[in-house]
Amino acid sequence: MSARADAPEPTIVRGVSVVVGADGTAHRVERPAVALCACALSRLAPWCDGTHKALRNERPDTVTDRRRPDAGAPPAPW
Amino acid sequence: MSDIVIRPRPAPDHQIAVPSLPRPCGPVSQAVVTLLREPATATQAERRVRAAFHPHLDPLTDRDFQLGLWCLYELHLDGFPGTDPALEWSPALLAARAVLEEPFEAALRRLVGPLSPDDPIEEVRRLTGSGRPPRLARFLGRDATADQFRDYLAQRAVYHLRESDPQSFVLPRVHGRAKAALAELQYDEYGAGRPDRLHATLYARALASLDLPTGVAAYVDTAEATILTTVNVMALFGLHRRLRGAALGHLAAFEATSSIPCRLIALGAHRLGFPAAVATYYEEHVEADAVHEQVAIHDICGGLLESSPELAGDVVFGAAACLAVDELTATALLARWERAA
Structure with a gap:
């Protein structure tokens, strides 16, 4: 399946002071609302950096699912 | 960093005699800057700005038009040092603004074309x-x-x-x-x-x-x-x-x-x-x-x-x-x- 269709929007979270990342690292929340990355490709994880939109823009015939463990580190989408 | 200071505008009682205004670059901005310097009635202001605006110009890319409008909007933000703060609600300046806003909004609507809402x-x-x-x-x-x-x-x-x-x-x-x-x-x-x-x-x-x-x-x-x-x-x-x-x-x-x-x-x-x-x-x-x-x-x-x-x-x-x-x-x-x- 191409990454185009299913790169999900981030989740908006309010009213928390700390977000614990998948690796157990605690990230302090310094905004009234934060956007948590849901496509697993943000370079600012756990925060969204808009990468999900860059992926959707790519032509489906040239995109592989970069979230597979064997896909390696994602190249820059721009 | 504490060394970055955005200077506040002078308080009214420290106003300098000559207003510090942008440099006009054509008839519209010249008309607006003149209105900021010298009192006028709403009718005079409207007539002068209308005469300065050439309808064949594209307001969106005409610097003179945009600078004139920018000066009028600035009255609602920081204003200009040396000008009367009451100009913000002066009928003359509001009339001038309305003359420019109409073709401005029309040009924006033309630019974006038909939309699906x-x-x-x-x-x-x-x-x-x-x-x-x-x-x-x-x-x-x-x-x-x-x-x-x-x-x-x-x-x-x-x-x-x-x-x-x-x-x-x-x-x-x-x-x-x-x-x-x-x-x-x-x-x-x-x-x-x-x-x-x-x-x-x-x-x-x-x-x-x-x-x-x-x-x-x-x-x-x-x-x-x-x-x-x-x-x-x-x-x-x-x-x-x-x-x-x-x-x-x-x-x-x-x-x-x-x-x-x-x-x-x-x-x-x-x-x-x-x-x-x-x-x-x-x-x-x-x-x-x-x-x-x-x-x-x-x-x-x-x-x-x-x-x-x-x-x-x-x-x-x-x-x-x-x-x-x-x-x-x-x-x-x-x-x-x-x-x-």
Whole structure:
């Protein structure tokens, strides 16, 4: 399946002071609302950096699912 | 850093005798500047500005037109040192503004063309959905010289030193979910309680790190027409209650097309070895605007349309106008650098 269709929007979270990342690292929340990355490709994880939109823009015939463990580190989408 | 100071305007009792006004660049801005210097009636003001405006000119790319309008909007923000603060509500200046706003709004509507407001939220998402970095951000990220990058910072200063201020005019004109969400977004733009994190202050710090001035006045006389247009669009939408839907649609499109370009521009700042304050400004916006995009589209525009569905067309118009004027600006700046090369 191409990454185009299913790169999900981030989740908006309010009213928390700390977000614990998948690796157990605690990230302090310094905004009234934060956007948590849901496509697993943000370079600012756990925060969204808009990468999900860059992926959707790519032509489906040239995109592989970069979230597979064997896909390696994602190249820059721009 | 405590050494960055944005100088306050002089208090009224310390006013200097000669007002400090932008340099006119044609008949419209000359007529407006004259109105700022000398009292006139509303009828005189309207007649003079109407006579100065040539209908065959495109208001969106005519620097004289945009500078005239910018001066009139400035009365609602910081005003001009040495001018009477009461000019903000002078019938003459309001009449002059109305003469320019009519062709300005008409030109914006012509620029964006017919729109489909049937599902406005989906339409805003569609309009802003491309993750393809725009050519201006790509150029700044990869190719711009240090001089071109500095010029970009100087050109954009007329907006970023006032970042988010036009949208604050909208707060008392919306309610409930839209108001709560807009206040939340603005609170973040204004530093979330920390004055040193005000986005306008982060920009001033970036300018100061390159020994550039930190006051808007220093940049107006050299700002491209379309740079003034980007600021004037926000003022037009922000200052007219009837256009509150357009103001919020504009905000949504602005936020939703910011993260990826800001990442690229930050990379450009690193590539050129600029002081950290420059990249810091843009890196803050990669993260902040990824939040603001969701809040602006879903909660601000969604909340507004829940209570005022009749504003659907305005929301889409505002979003489309933001993107179309951005395109005009990109064309103008890239051409400016091509000419100079």
